[in-house]
Amino acid sequence: xxxxxxxxxxxxxxxxxxxxxxxxxxxxxxxxxxxxxxxxxxxxxxxxxxxxxxxxxxxxxxxxxxxxxxxxxxxxxxxxxxxxxxxxxxxxxxxxxxxxxxxxxxxxxxxxxxxxxxxxxxxxxxxxxxxxxxxxxxxxxxxxxxxxxxxxxxxxxxxxxxxxxxxxxxxxxxxxxxxxxxxxxxxxxxxxx
Amino acid sequence: xxxxxxxxxxxxxxxxxxxxxxxxxxxxxxxxxxxxxxxxxxxxxxxxxxxxxxxxxxxxxxxxxxxxxxxxxxxxxxxxxxxxxxxxxxxxxxxxxxxxxxxxxxxxxxxxxxxxxxxxxxxxxxxxxxxxxxxxxxxxxxxxxxxxxxxxxxxxxxxxxxxxxxxxxxxxxxxxxxxxxxxxxxxxxxxxxxxxxxxxxxxxxxxxxxxxxxxxxxxxxxxxxxxxxxxxxxxxxxxxxxxxxxxxxxxxxxxxxxxxxxxxxxxxxxxxxxxxxxxxxxxxxxxxxxxxxxxxxxxxxxxxxxxxxxxxxxxxxxxxxxxxxxxxxxxxxxxxxxxxxxxxxxxxxxxxxxxxxxxxxxxxxxxxxxxxxxxxxxxxxxxxxxxxxxxxxxxxxxxxxxxxxxxxxxxxxxxxxxxxxxxxxxxxxxxxxxxxxxxxxxxxxxxxxxxxxxxxxxxxxxxxxxxxxxxxxxxxxxxxxxxxxxxxxxxxxxxxxxxxxxxxxxxxxxxxxxxxxxxxxxxxxxxxxxxxxxxxxxxxxxxxxxxxxxxxxxxxxxxxxxxxxxxxxxxxxxxxxxxxxxxxxxxxxxxxxxxxxxxxxxxxxxxxxxxxx
Numbered sequence: 131x132x133x134x135x136x137x138x139x140x141x142x143x144x145x146x147x148x149x150x151x152x153x154x155x156x157x158x159x160x161x162x163x164x165x166x167x168x169x170x171x172x173x174x175x176x177x178x179x180x181x182x183x184x185x186x187x188x189x190x191x192x193x194x195x196x197x198x199x200x201x202x203x204x205x206x207x208x209x210x211x212x213x214x215x216x217x218x219x220x221x222x223x224x225x226x227x228x229x230x231x232x233x234x235x236x237x238x239x240x241x242x243x244x245x246x247x248x249x250x251x252x253x254x255x256x257x258x259x260x261x262x263x264x265x266x267x268x269x270x271x272x273x274x275x276x277x278x279x280x281x282x283x284x285x286x287x288x289x290x291x292x293x294x295x296x297x298x299x300x301x302x303x304x305x306x307x308x309x310x311x312x313x314x315x316x317x318x319x320x321x322x323x
Numbered sequence: 324x325x326x327x328x329x330x331x332x333x334x335x336x337x338x339x340x341x342x343x344x345x346x347x348x349x350x351x352x353x354x355x356x357x358x359x360x361x362x363x364x365x366x367x368x369x370x371x372x373x374x375x376x377x378x379x380x381x382x383x384x385x386x387x388x389x390x391x392x393x394x395x396x397x398x399x400x401x402x403x404x405x406x407x408x409x410x411x412x413x414x415x416x417x418x419x420x421x422x423x424x425x426x427x428x429x430x431x432x433x434x435x436x437x438x439x440x441x442x443x444x445x446x447x448x449x450x451x452x453x454x455x456x457x458x459x460x461x462x463x464x465x466x467x468x469x470x471x472x473x474x475x476x477x478x479x480x481x482x483x484x485x486x487x488x489x490x491x492x493x494x495x496x497x498x499x500x501x502x503x504x505x506x507x508x509x510x511x512x513x514x515x516x517x518x519x520x521x522x523x524x525x526x527x528x529x530x531x532x533x534x535x536x537x538x539x540x541x542x543x544x545x546x547x548x549x550x551x552x553x554x555x556x557x558x559x560x561x562x563x564x565x566x567x568x569x570x571x572x573x574x575x576x577x578x579x580x581x582x583x584x585x586x587x588x589x590x591x592x593x594x595x596x597x598x599x600x601x602x603x604x605x606x607x608x609x610x611x612x613x614x615x616x617x618x619x620x621x622x623x624x625x626x627x628x629x630x631x632x633x634x635x636x637x638x639x640x641x642x643x644x645x646x647x648x649x650x651x652x653x654x655x656x657x658x659x660x661x662x663x664x665x666x667x668x669x670x671x672x673x674x675x676x677x678x679x680x681x682x683x684x685x686x687x688x689x690x691x692x693x694x695x696x697x698x699x700x701x702x703x704x705x706x707x708x709x710x711x712x713x714x715x716x717x718x719x720x721x722x723x724x725x726x727x728x729x730x731x732x733x734x735x736x737x738x739x740x741x742x743x744x745x746x747x748x749x750x751x752x753x754x755x756x757x758x759x760x761x762x763x764x765x766x767x768x769x770x771x772x773x774x775x776x777x778x779x780x781x782x783x784x785x786x787x788x789x790x791x792x793x794x795x796x797x798x799x800x801x802x803x804x805x806x807x808x809x810x811x812x813x814x815x816x817x818x819x820x821x822x823x824x825x826x827x828x829x830x831x832x833x834x835x836x837x838x839x840x841x842x843x844x845x846x847x848x849x850x851x852x853x854x855x856x857x858x859x860x861x862x863x864x865x866x867x868x869x870x871x872x873x874x875x876x877x878x879x880x881x882x883x884x885x886x887x888x889x890x891x892x893x894x895x896x897x898x899x900x901x902x903x904x905x906x907x908x909x910x911x912x913x914x915x916x917x918x919x920x921x922x923x924x925x926x927x928x929x930x931x932x933x934x935x936x
Contacts, residue, residue, distance in 0.1 A: 157655065195821050266655035267822060279821030280926075284654070289486045291654035292570040295823040295927050297830050301513070306570060309491070 158286070159264055161257035163223075166235035166250040173261060177249060178286050182218045182310050184303075185282045186296050187262060189226035190238045195279055199296045200242055203281075207245060209304030215247025217311050223261065227252040266293070285310040362651050364644040364664050367417045369672040370778050376635065376668065377582065378437060380405045380430035380444035387475045387532060390520075393504060394473070394534045401470040402534075406431035407443065408477035409492055409566075409580060411484075414441045416664070417671040421648025425579035426480060426488065428564070441669030443564065443582020445636060448472050450537045450558045451589035451601070471537050477530040487652045488578045489571035493524045494533060496584065497734060497863070498562035498715055498891050500540050503912025505533040506865055509929070510569040510834055512913065516933060518545075519912050524568065537586065540867070543909040545843065545936065554908070555601040556799035557868065557889065559586050560717040561636065561685040561736040569834070573660065573691050573921035577652055579669075581689050583636045586717075590622065603797040605718055607634065609790040628712065629683040629740060629790040635675070638689040639697075639731070639756075639776065640666045657822075659692025659763020659922045665756060665776045674778040680788035681742045683712070688731040691921040694766045694859065696758035696773070698728040699741060702751055704772045710792055711882060713738035716868040716889020718797040723881060728757065732861040734892045734919040737882075740792050743781050750781040763922060765859035765897065801886035802846075802870050802904045810846040810904060813839055817862075817895065817918070817928070819855040824918075824928035832927025837913065840933040846906045848872065853895035860923060863892040864916040866934070869903035876900070892919055907934040 160174035171177060178185075186203065188196040203220065210218055224230035230238075235250040244250075252258075262268030265282045281303065284291030290310055294303060383404045388394060410429050413422040428443030455467040480490040495507030508523045515521060525531040536543065539553035566572060566580040587607040602624060609630040614620055628634070641662035643651040653660055664671045688695060699707040711723040715736045722740070729737045746752065757773035760766035815826050815838070824831040826838060841847050849869075853860055870885035871893065883890055885904065893901050917929030 264655060266653075266657045279823035280657070282655070288484065289654075290489060290571075291487070292489075292574075293655075293657050293926055294570055295830050295832060297823070298927065299833055299835055302510075302833075302835065309489075 157264055159257065159260045161253060161260060163251040163253040163257070164232045166232055166239045168232040168236075171249075171251070173251070173253075173257075177219060177221055177251070180287045182213075182285045182307060183283065184218070184220045184307060185223065185265065186221075186280065187223050187225050187267060189224050190230050190234055191226065195297075199279070200238075202297050202300055203248075204242055204244065205300035206303045206307075207248060209300055210307065213308060213311060214245055218247065218307060220244075220248040222248070222250045223258060224250070224252045225258060225262070227255055227258055283307050283310070285312075287312075362643045362663065364642075364651070364662075365420065365646055367419050367664070367671050369775065370674045371418045372415075372670050372673050374635075374637075374668055374673040374675040374777065375440050375442070375670050377440040377442040377445045378430070378433075379447055380407060381432040381434065383432050387473060389530075389532045390504075393502070393520075394532075397468050397471050397534055397536050398473060399469050403448070403470075403472050405444075405446065405472065405474045406477065407474055407582075408479045410479045411481050412439065414439075414669070416441070416642070416644065416648070416666055416669060420644055420671070421646075423644065423648045423650055425650065426575065427579045428476075428582050431477065441579055442638065443580070445583040445585060446472065446474070446564075447585045447587065447607070448535075448537050449589035449606075450586040451539060451555075451591075468536065468538065468543060472535045474533045474535070475530050476525070476533060478525050478527050480527055482527055487654050488574040489568055490527050491524050491568055491571075492526075492531075492575075492580070493567050494531070494564055494580075495567035495865075496533065496535060496562065496564050498559050498736075498868075499535055499584070500538075500559075500866065500909065501533075501535050502545075502910045503866075503914060503934075505535060506912075506914065507533075507564075507567040508834075508913060509567050509572070509915065512835065514835075516911075516913055516935075541908045545909065545911040556797060558588050558601070558605065558717045558797070559715065559868070560605060560713050561585060561687060561715070561738060563638070563687055563689065563734075563736075565689070570925050573925045574652060574654060576689070576921055577640075577642065577660065577691055578650065581638070581640075583638065583685075583687070585636065585685070590625065602799075603718065603795075605797070607631070609633070626718075626793065626796070627790050628792065629681045629788075633678075633680065633790065634683040634685070636685040636687065637667055637754075637777065638687040639693075639695055640669075640689045641691075641693045642666055656763060657922050657926050659920045661693055661760060661763055662690075665693075665774065667754075667777045672776065672778070674780055676780045676782050677743050678783060679744045679746065679748075679781060679785040681740055681744070681790045681792070683790075684739050684741060685713075686729060686731055686737045686739065688733050688735050690733055692733065692763040692923075693760055694733065694758055694861075695731040695756045696728050696769050697731055697776075698755045698757050698773070700753055700755050702753070704755070707741075707752060709739040709741050711737060711739050712792060712796060714882065714888040715891040719882070719888045720798040720886060721795055722792050730758075730894075732859070732892070732894045732919075733921070734861060734863050735894075741779075743779070744785050744788065746781040748781060748783055752779040752781070753777065754779075763920065764857055799886070799889075802872065806846050807848065807872070807904065810848040811841070812848045812850070814850040814852065815916075815930070816852045816854050817860060819858070824923065824926060826930050830927075832929045834913075834915070834929070834931045836931065837933040838930040840935050841907050843911060843934055843936050844906065844908055846904060848902060848904050850900060850902050851893060851895060852900040853898060856897045858897060858923075860895045860918040860920060860928070861892050862895055862916060863919045864903075864905065865891075865914040866910065867891075867905050867907055869893065869905045871901060871903050873902040874899065910934065911936055 281296040542553040562584040566575040588604040753775040868889035
């Protein structure tokens, strides 16, 4: 009787271990990156883990969709208000990492007047491509202009992720993102307009 | 009986599907591909469980109505009230699989001891319009806007939810012809058009009232109450309801938020309306006598299609499961998520014992991104005939007999009648899926054999079968040349730019403004074009059924052609163009049309259109 119970418990534990949900970094690669401040970070551990994140892809010399996208995301930044940097991060990852050094990214961020909590990151091309593949935004191979139109957003702590066009109405983007922010009694601010 | 495992038990064991992807049976990700992940669900032995058939909900006695003004002219003492709640529940998709936490629509008034199903309750209603004399004007008849169904949907999803899916709800009545506020708009509008509520999405702990008039179209007209005619040749038969939340429809429907809604003709409807009445009545009673007790012939319009126990809805949904039974989903697969197990009515490879007679099967593709080629076959793959009788818009003008298979794309409904009379006792037949599909973008072609999804076991001797499939079902006039000439014409070209969906060069999915505003009761011809090579898109237009005028400039295939069928979802293969006629007859308000590959929809492959007076 006791033996059976132990066997059941052991089986359940084994089952629980085997079926343990994948940790997020198994999906979101924990690749090494550098921010616009030159800081070395790990993509998952330092930027995404436990946070509400908006992730898009761009490159500074892009003259087509990227400038408009960054403009639009700047409006999102405004709409996010005090949440940015506190419980929400914005991550713009360069798909032209050789040209987009931290110094170039810093200039770019200065030009757009981005606030703390919005990270521009660069790294090794293969690492960035891995991130793009894992986030489902690089189905069309090496063309760096592809998938610059998408914004992946989600809450790593709860595992809720979605995607939306980066050029979507900034108020709608901000509202969708803030819905993922857990309510804090101290702020008592309803999400959205 | 499905064992019940509490949510707390699941959490204690760490078995809740918290991730967008879960470790495979060997304790590691099954395979990491360059483009993402493929996943292998645990092996399951086929044909272990009977096909689940979700029960009808139990009406509630107390009238429910949050916004009496909005629905005042419809709701009366003939209205049926249901209460359905979205809840999380541990269920079994297969006897050998662990418990799976799903979200389902549950009947709030379920009988004690009844087994809850994975699918939502199957709502069955009668469809039609009654007439009444205009007071003080003898002989003048006007339609009476009475009856209908009011469903109060509650959101009781967990507060501490983790993992894919969003615990906010908006319920779309797919194929329904209902006021805009009951359609399940994907998101609250900050500045909605006049008369449309600010809030249509409801959160945990909240509810929303959906009123479905179930009236013949053409009758109501939001701008002009009291027309004296209806389009009586349009009764849908197989509809469904599912979540439609902006950005999260795919995850929420994959988690289980879907159910059937079956409509039948009301034999008493429109008997005193001046307009030509219904030409056929699908009343869901094959045993309806040919003569009344006095020997007089009964209504010759009454059809006797296989009914009740022999009228079976089947929804096909592909899912993946972790070793513990929890659902596996990849929120980062924006091309369309494919599962590796096809569930029929929420069971993996179930069986159904059938008698030697005719059956009506209502096939619904409730998958996110999988397209099926469904074939009835014997164990060695020999094809057996089926007769197609209906599409999304209800019964076709005439049956198509001896079809060899059914192409079924997302949200599409096809009804078939299968006659098992000639198969010997013990014969086993299967519904096979012969469509090969390895990625969400589109299928890879039809195979000579495919996985078996459902087994029929033929039992007994031939039985008396009062049902029949006549050569004429529900004929209706084609769109006339004059209607075509005077229609407003619009073109919607779907493209993909920088990975985002674009309609007519503009970013899709911006629901704050309409891409088109149609006028009530004014015919429109929409040319839908798919410019994205390599992708298939089943496009679903809300509010009205479409008449398919042409496909790639040619006469459309019979099963979607105007004069034969009515459709609410239209397949656009790569570089295809489909032309449809549509007339928005009754309800003003904001509506949407969108790709019903749910991941494409969530990636904003959607547009708002308005209908104005």
